[in-house]
Amino acid sequence: MYNxxxxxxxxxxxxxxxxxxxxxxxxxxxxxxxxxxxxxxxYPQISALPHFSEELYDEVRxxxxxxxxxxxxxxxxxxxxxxxxxxxxxxxxxEGRAYLEIIKSIKDENIDLIVxxxxxxxxxxxxxxxxxxxxxxxxxxxxxxxxx
Numbered sequence: 001m002y003n004x005x006x007x008x009x010x011x012x013x014x015x016x017x018x019x020x021x022x023x024x025x026x027x028x029x030x031x032x033x034x035x036x037x038x039x040x041x042x043y044p045q046i047s048a049l050p051h052f053s054e055e056l057y058d059e060v061r062x063x064x065x066x067x068x069x070x071x072x073x074x075x076x077x078x079x080x081x082x083x084x085x086x087x088x089x090x091x092x093x094x095e096g097r098a099y100l101e102i103i104k105s106i107k108d109e110n111i112d113l114i115v116x117x118x119x120x121x122x123x124x125x126x127x128x129x130x131x132x133x134x135x136x137x138x139x140x141x142x143x144x145x146x147x148x
Contacts, residue, residue, distance in 0.1 A: 002031040002112040008102050008132075009037055011067040014117025018147040019075050022115040023087070025145075027079075032088040034109055035071055037064035038098040064093045099135035106142050114140055118148035 007022045009015040019035075026033050039060050068091040075089055094101045105111055118133055137144050 001029040002026070003029075004109060004111050004113075005031045005033045006102065006105055006109065006111040006114045007033055007035045007071075008098070008114070008116045008136075009035055009067055009071050010098075010117075011063075011070075012117055012119075014119060014148060016071065016074065016117075018115045018117045018145075019071055020078060021145060021147050023075050023078050025113065025115065026087050027082070031112065032090070033075070034105070034111070035068045035075075035089065035091045036102070036105060037068045037091075037093045038101045039064055039093060039095045040098060041095050061093060068093065098132045099139070102132070102136050103139050103141075106140060111142055113143050113145065115145045115147065118146050 002025060005022050005026055007015075007019055009019070022033050025031065039057065041057075072089050072091055075087075079087055094105075096104075102114065102116075106114070114136060116133055116136065133146055137146065
């Protein structure tokens with residue numbers, strides 16, 4: 001059914017819940033999971049600061065690395081508590097607009113399904129669908145499962 005699932009993450013609770021669903025689907029279908037974190041290259045509210053530098057991007061990249069590794073470990077723990085095929089979990093960090101990189105990854109990574117949180121750390125989680133999730137739903141060429 002599915003061969004490769006894309007699991008975008010921003011470190012939010014919704015992204016972690018999406019990870020649990022991705023594991024269930026991957027176990028049932030035999031799919032691999034790619035955990036993806038996007039580093040946004042342009043932050044207008046930050047880049048206007050006089051001391052904006054590559055150091056800030058390095059911090060964001062490091063945060064992304066910690067987030068994907070943490071989620072990977074959580075998913076491995078979930079999987080270790082169940083019998084079944086060991087899933088292939090890989091991680092990747094990309095730079096660019098989050099929704100565009102997710103859409104681009106469908107083709108680049110041969111993605112069959114996207115599983116993502118309804119909203120992330122930056123939104124009004126209980127009131128609306130996150131802007132990244134909403135854009136992915138509209139533009140994806142594969143099924144999208146949105147988890148809240």
